[in-house]
Amino acid sequence: MKISPVMREYLGEIYRLEHSPDGAGVATSVLAERLEVSPSAVVRMLRRLDEAGMLTHVPYQDVNLTPQGEREAIRSIRRHRLLEVFLVKVMGFGWDEVHEQAHGLDLVITDEFEDRMDAVSGYPTHCPHGDPIPTKEGGIAEVNDQPLLEAPVGGSGVIRRVKTDDGEKLRYLAELGLVPGTPIRVLHRARFNGPLRLQAGKQEHVIGTELAQVMRVELTS
Numbered sequence: 001m002k003i004s005p006v007m008r009e010y011l012g013e014i015y016r017l018e019h020s021p022d023g024a025g026v027a028t029s030v031l032a033e034r035l036e037v038s039p040s041a042v043v044r045m046l047r048r049l050d051e052a053g054m055l056t057h058v059p060y061q062d063v064n065l066t067p068q069g070e071r072e073a074i075r076s077i078r079r080h081r082l083l084e085v086f087l088v089k090v091m092g093f094g095w096d097e098v099h100e101q102a103h104g105l106d107l108v109i110t111d112e113f114e115d116r117m118d119a120v121s122g123y124p125t126h127c128p129h130g131d132p133i134p135t136k137e138g139g140i141a142e143v144n145d146q147p148l149l150e151a152p153v154g155g156s157g158v159i160r161r162v163k164t165d166d167g168e169k170l171r172y173l174a175e176l177g178l179v180p181g182t183p184i185r186v187l188h189r190a191r192f193n194g195p196l197r198l199q200a201g202k203q204e205h206v207i208g209t210e211l212a213q214v215m216r217v218e219l220t221s
């Protein structure tokens with residue numbers, strides 16, 4: 001069976017949920033929300049993908065990608081993240097806008113278009129949000145980061161990923177300069193999940209738990 005771009009997009013989203021650091025698993029409702037379709041459309045597509053040998057799905061239970069499904073998923077993720085970089089670097093979109101823009105383009109561009117985007121964007125290794133871009137061969141770099149909220153007070157590190165599609169949060173973080181690649185130090189954390197005081201370069205910022213929650217850092221000390 002030929003895998004359509006839409007099918008591949010589902011597989012990519014399932015892979016993303018399977019590997020999500022919060023480990024929430026793959027729920028039909030979450031897939032429906034992420035792909036902006038109805039839950040019944042998700043159920044129908046899961047059946048098709050199961051028949052195509054891309055995954056195994058027991059209704060109301062788990063969804064598991066087969067090795068073949070995983071390969072297709074990684075292709076979809078590569079395309080999506082490359083599109084994000086292209087839209088930011090070449091087309092000048094904000095990092096808060098690109099998930100939405102890329103979502104539609106994922107389905108229509110050709111493989112050659114994808115290769116060109118890769119080249120004109122300078123063969124990027126990470127998307128604007130810090131997620132690794134799989135190689136053409138399907139390899140995917142390991143990420144060694146942890147939730148910012150688990151970093152000790154006094155600890156230093158580098159922001160590696162920002163895990164949200166919430167445009168307002170992304171815009172605010174960009175305003176503060178708290179983006180992937182920025183070195184930070186945790187200066188203070190108020191007790192009982194209170195706000196966090198961070199040093200980023202010469203600046204200090206106080207951010208709330210809700211914002212800190214979406215940030216992942218690689219600790220250096």
Ligand SMILES: [Zn+2]
Binds near residue numbers: 084
């Ligand atoms: Zn991204």
